[in-house]
Amino acid sequence: MIEIRDIHKTFGHNLVLKGVDLKVDKGEVVVIVGPSGSGKTTLLRCINFLERADAGEISIGDTHVAFRQATARQVSTIRKQTAMVFQNYNLFNNMTALGNVMEGLVTARKVPKKEAEAVSRAVLDQVGLADKCDAYPSQLSGGQQQRVGIARALALNPEVILFDEPTSALDPELVGEVLSVMKAVARKHITMVVVTHEMSFALEIASRVIFMDGGVVVEEGAPQEIFLRPKEERTRQFLRRILPETDYTI
Amino acid sequence: MLNGLFDPATVFIYLPRLLSKLPVTLLIVVTATLLGAAGGMLLALVRLFRTPVLNQAAVVYISFMRGTPIVVQLFLVFYGVPWLLDHVGIDINRWDKLFFVILTYTLNTAAFKAEVFRAALQSVPSGQAEAAYAVGLTRLQCFRRIIAPQALLIALPSLGTGLAALLQDTSLAYTLGIIDVMGQVHAIASGTNRMLEGYVGAAIIFLTLSVALEKGFGRIEANLLIKRHH
């Protein structure tokens, strides 16, 4: 289980997160939606300590820390229990697909090489890339790269995987393969926090949808509730923009 | 023990006297930059249009100038040019040494600028020239009004570093006996045990100039970029 309380983050004079709470139970898939600039990426980056939040606390598993005071050791403990899938994949360019997946296991977690390789091959097989183990990122399509990115996160067997718009950099015809891998991951009851505007994924898979705007959570609930019967006017406006043809009145 | 090694007050006594020779240093830098830019542009065009014979000559020339030390070039010009001209009956042995120094830095600058200009001109997309021809511009008009301004903007950072490098290079003109800033250090301090203070004075002058140069170029670049975006 992961719990975040009252997280705040400012960039200069720009208040980006103004007190967000987020609780995700084990095996839950939480989808976060919201207009660009609403702080979704920043929220994920703060959870993974790629950005240092100004205030708030986080509990993951047995670790419980205040963002501000977290020591280097605590940061590393939290990072070991979280994994991130990036919008533009960020595969290590100097390593093969297999090397990418093994890196965290071997170098950060000191898993013996043999064991790490077996795990990594299995995970790459899971995302349908068993035959691409020796390919470098530059030899892979965007969709394949993102599947390696997901495998890299999966191999670490973290408490939660954070996805930041994993399909938004992809050509439309490649979105499907990545979404289906993500759906397969979700069915294994792996805890996921996913920022995405892929409604099909949210409706089919999400346990909960959170709508963020202006650095706060405006509304949250079951996908059907949020997408079809939003209570808040801001949510309705946002949905009208991304799904212009939807009729909310039902 | 280290008393007498370095006397800061002497530096300040020297500074005005060193600064009085700054015009000589600047004369070398400015003249070599202007003439070198002209020569560099010619060389770049020769290379771009692959003018037979001239192109190969330019390649060798540029390679030599970039592949040998400036000190060596200074003396090669100083001894070599009079020798060459002597063969066609011109005697320039008694010309001012400053002439040879400026000539060397000009020849050197031309070689470096040629490569900068060539790269910059090549990096302007060919669509720009095609569009210019399409609206009826002649080749010369296209070059002057469309290609050159864009290339200049691309070349600007390299021109800035080139100017800074030239300023540094001029510190060697004294080896030929020119009384510029460095030459003045030797003129006023050699024989005394205050050479160190002289060098520190010269270092301060060069450092100030090069920082100012960098700031200046940074500003020009920023201005041009802003103009372009409006």
Next chain:
Amino acid sequence: MGFDISFFLVALREAIKYTPVTLFLALSALLVGIVVGLGLAVARVFQLRVLATLSRVYVVLIKGIPLVIILLLLYMTMTRMFDDIAKALHLTVRSKDIDLVWVAALALSLWSIANIAELLRGALLSVGKGQYEAAYSVGLSRRQTLFRIILPQAVPVSLPMLCNTLIGLIKWSSIAFVISCVDLLNGALIAATDNYRFLEAYVAAALVYWGLNLSVEQMSHQLEKRLTRYRKEAIH
């Protein structure tokens, strides 16, 4: 006044004979530059406070002060301090006994550190921010990220520029002649002190420098080709 071919050949032989000194100067400075310059570049990129500021100031100083002045300053302080210290310790060695090659090598190293720090900083920054973040996100430490992810990508980028620095060092090593260190240039010039045939000596020295730098350039092209071949293979 003709061009004395036979003396030119003598000077050429002398220049070649002292080429190892020039190569020692350039290569030792390159090595020092890579080791220390990498440290400074890392300090800047990872924003290690004191060291980063120090590194920035250092680069401004070295790039702003002509190398010949740095060399002369070093030469004067080192020889004088050395003599003072030696006298105080009642030693009989004097600065005249130090091999001036070391003074020149030190000056060139100071220059090379600043240059290489800048170019490696550029190379480190050319590896996108995403690579650092991905590395942190799978749990690598900063040191692991640097050595396993960033440097392997930055080194190929910086190789051609390092070759340029080596060419710069070979050329700048020629200023060792102002402190009478016997290198390629001075070797050729000493041969000419008796007969004043300096033109021949300078032509000889120029040709050797040119040859050296052309070979470095060739090597750089070869390296680059190998690297791009690797990348090309990686694309299809």
